[in-house]
Amino acid sequence: ANCLTPGKYLVIDESMNQWLGTGMPNLKKVPRKPHPIGQEFKTLADHHTFCIVQMDTVSDPTPKEYDDDPGMRKLTATVKRLVKPWFGSGRTVIADSWFGSPDMTTMLSDLGLYSIMQVTKRRYWPRGMPITDIVEQVEEADGSFYTMRKDSGSGRIFTCAYRDKKVKAFISSCGTTRLTGQRTFIGSGGQLVTIQRPAVVDEYESHKSE
Numbered sequence: 001a002n003c004l005t006p007g008k009y010l011v012i013d014e015s016m017n018q019w020l021g022t023g024m025p026n027l028k029k030v031p032r033k034p035h036p037i038g039q040e041f042k043t044l045a046d047h048h049t050f051c052i053v054q055m056d057t058v059s060d061p062t063p064k065e066y067d068d069d070p071g072m073r074k075l076t077a078t079v080k081r082l083v084k085p086w087f088g089s090g091r092t093v094i095a096d097s098w099f100g101s102p103d104m105t106t107m108l109s110d111l112g113l114y115s116i117m118q119v120t121k122r123r124y125w126p127r128g129m130p131i132t133d134i135v136e137q138v139e140e141a142d143g144s145f146y147t148m149r150k151d152s153g154s155g156r157i158f159t160c161a162y163r164d165k166k167v168k169a170f171i172s173s174c175g176t177t178r179l180t181g182q183r184t185f186i187g188s189g190g191q192l193v194t195i196q197r198p199a200v201v202d203e204y205e206s207h208k209s210e
Contacts, residue, residue: 002085007048010113012082012095013209015043015052026059044082047094047207054082075099076107088112092174094207102157105173109155114174116204119159134161134169142187143195147177162201175200 018035019027029037044054056064056078065084066077079099093108093115100117108115137146138161149158160177161169165185181202187193197205 004046004049004051004053006046006053006086006091008091009047009207010083010086010091010093011045011047011207011209012079012093012099013043013045014058014098015041015055017041026057028059042078042082045209054085056081072107073103076104079104080107080111083108083111083113086113090114092116092203092207094204094209096208100171102171105157105171106152109157109173114172116170116172116175116200118204119169119171134159135167137161138163138167142193143197145177145198145201147198158200160198160200162198164195164197164201168201170200170204172200172204175203181206 016030016033016035017039019038024039026039027037028040030040040058042056042058043052045052064077064081066072066080067074069077072080079093079095083093089112091113093113095104095115095117097118097120100119104117105115134146134148138144140163142163142165145160145162147158147160149156155173157171157173159169159171161167164183177198177200179196180199181197182194183197183205184192184194
């Protein structure tokens, strides 16, 4: 954080440090990972250089900064620690559905950061923006989308449900639904299909962790 000035996009994800057979603290097993046994970290990377610039340990019993803040979930406290050096910088945080929630979007907005995150957990959906209503409004055609917006004391939050073979939902405090990006894939009939994507979806897909 002191040696590198990141670009516009800060990408948050999980990383595993592979176990090589020697003693290792905080050892855990995460079956879904390519190297399932090792140390797990929550990491923040600069999309411009692909450098990981912040790391936060997982399964460490020692309380960390923000863990004891009233009403703050552990995951929200973790993200707040990761982005701390860039409070108020106006950068955009990109994260997958493990991190995506209205609380996370609001917290980042209050810290002077924008965000675009995928969201899947029904219990994290914004009040007044029910997931079933949004998803059911998306038509069957690939590329169809539907959006809802909610204004709060922390600023604007909007959600976008978008069909790309299946419906994906995103929660964001920035971006637009103007059709800008394109995606080409092989359709069910074996033909190449090209669809346009809303700008907020294209921005997420272009900068998410690989």
